[in-house]
Amino acid sequence: MSKAAEIDIASVSKIYGTTTAVHAISLKIPAGTYCCLLGPSGCGKTSTLRMIAGHESISSGDVRLGNTVVTDLPPAKRGTAMMFQSYALFPHLDLVDNIAFSLKMKGVDKDERRAKAMDMLRLMQLEAYATRRPAQLSGGQQQRVALARALITDPEALLLDEPLSALDPFLKIRMRAELKKLQTSLGITFVHVTHSQEEAMALADLIVVMNDGRIEQAAHPRVVFEKPATAFVAKFMGDHNVISGRVTQSSSDKLMLSVLAGGDFLATDDGAAGLTDTADIAIRTDHVRIGQPSEKGLGFTGSVSNVEYRGSSVKLSVNGAGIEDFTAILTDAEFFANPLKVGEAIPLSWGREDAIVLGRLKN
Numbered sequence: 001m002s003k004a005a006e007i008d009i010a011s012v013s014k015i016y017g018t019t020t021a022v023h024a025i026s027l028k029i030p031a032g033t034y035c036c037l038l039g040p041s042g043c044g045k046t047s048t049l050r051m052i053a054g055h056e057s058i059s060s061g062d063v064r065l066g067n068t069v070v071t072d073l074p075p076a077k078r079g080t081a082m083m084f085q086s087y088a089l090f091p092h093l094d095l096v097d098n099i100a101f102s103l104k105m106k107g108v109d110k111d112e113r114r115a116k117a118m119d120m121l122r123l124m125q126l127e128a129y130a131t132r133r134p135a136q137l138s139g140g141q142q143q144r145v146a147l148a149r150a151l152i153t154d155p156e157a158l159l160l161d162e163p164l165s166a167l168d169p170f171l172k173i174r175m176r177a178e179l180k181k182l183q184t185s186l187g188i189t190f191v192h193v194t195h196s197q198e199e200a201m202a203l204a205d206l207i208v209v210m211n212d213g214r215i216e217q218a219a220h221p222r223v224v225f226e227k228p229a230t231a232f233v234a235k236f237m238g239d240h241n242v243i244s245g246r247v248t249q250s251s252s253d254k255l256m257l258s259v260l261a262g263g264d265f266l267a268t269d270d271g272a273a274g275l276t277d278t279a280d281i282a283i284r285t286d287h288v289r290i291g292q293p294s295e296k297g298l299g300f301t302g303s304v305s306n307v308e309y310r311g312s313s314v315k316l317s318v319n320g321a322g323i324e325d326f327t328a329i330l331t332d333a334e335f336f337a338n339p340l341k342v343g344e345a346i347p348l349s350w351g352r353e354d355a356i357v358l359g360r361l362k363n
Helices: 044-055 093-103 110-123 139-151 167-184 197-203 221-226 231-239 332-336
Strands: 007-016 019-029 034-038 060-065 080-083 157-161 189-194 206-211 213-220 240-250 254-258 262-270 278-284 298-310 313-320 323-331 345-349 355-358
Touching: 007 044, 007 080, 007 221, 019 044, 019 157, 019 206, 034 044, 034 197, 034 221, 044 080, 044 157, 044 189, 060 080, 060 298, 093 110, 093 139, 110 139, 139 157, 139 167, 167 197, 189 197, 197 240, 206 221, 206 231, 213 221, 213 231, 221 231, 231 355, 240 262, 240 323, 254 278, 262 355, 298 323, 313 332, 323 332
Parallel strands: 034 189, 034 206, 080 157, 157 189
Antiparallel strands: 007 019, 007 060, 206 213, 240 254, 240 278, 254 262, 278 355, 298 313, 298 345, 313 323
């Protein structure tokens, strides 16, 4: 395979008429990284992927692959390959000819391209299906054929547009394990578009969370989960309660928020410096406990609005102190030691280290 290449996206924008789909984003994806572009529909992630691939023109900015600026190069000359969401397999061709098709377009000799196609089928453990057509395969097998067809061009980076979206839940879990194993084995750069938080967390070395055409955060999955940069990231990734309010007290490492018609909440974080108007803080749902807070601002008393059993855990939703649907995730043992019902009043609390100050993007 080709040597993996770094992808450098520098102030790249995409404008469709009067609509800006991607707002001057900058991002470096290290060589050999599994990167997931994550976000809701319409956030700009697929437009970004297509601009890297060359299937979408760049309105402004540049894309560099390794040492080469590829902004104005056609897709076939960029050193990338793209696997489309639909797989785009030719129904009238067998697997060998499907996989070898791009080499045929480049004028590669028939024997050479078929030999390379067979190598790809062996890599994907599909050698026994070489003479079959796509309709005779399962969804997971079709996906592997599409992967083989993309990889046969020996790319420095593989670009995947929602590759698991058409698969059933069980097969998704199996295929994402195969994708990660393949990327690790090949060592090339993967850029994978998804709207699934679970998928991104399982696969990525680098998660890039996008919203409204902007990058909200780009970091290792553990950092994104434990230290979300913005309220959007905290809410989109889930597993965090976000409290928004008016700043009533602020210092270099501490702030107090007042929620409209509600309570006061404390956060101790370096991000508190300079916040004087409004702010957002986040508390992980699995760090919330039942019990009185150790100090003012580290909890509240509310009424249980919903109880959701999840097997190994129980999700409690609580209303109070001006907050609706504040979530606490308890272990099943913790919950069933003292079961709660909707309507019961309970005190919730968390530690100083559990409340973090969230940043806000500058438009």
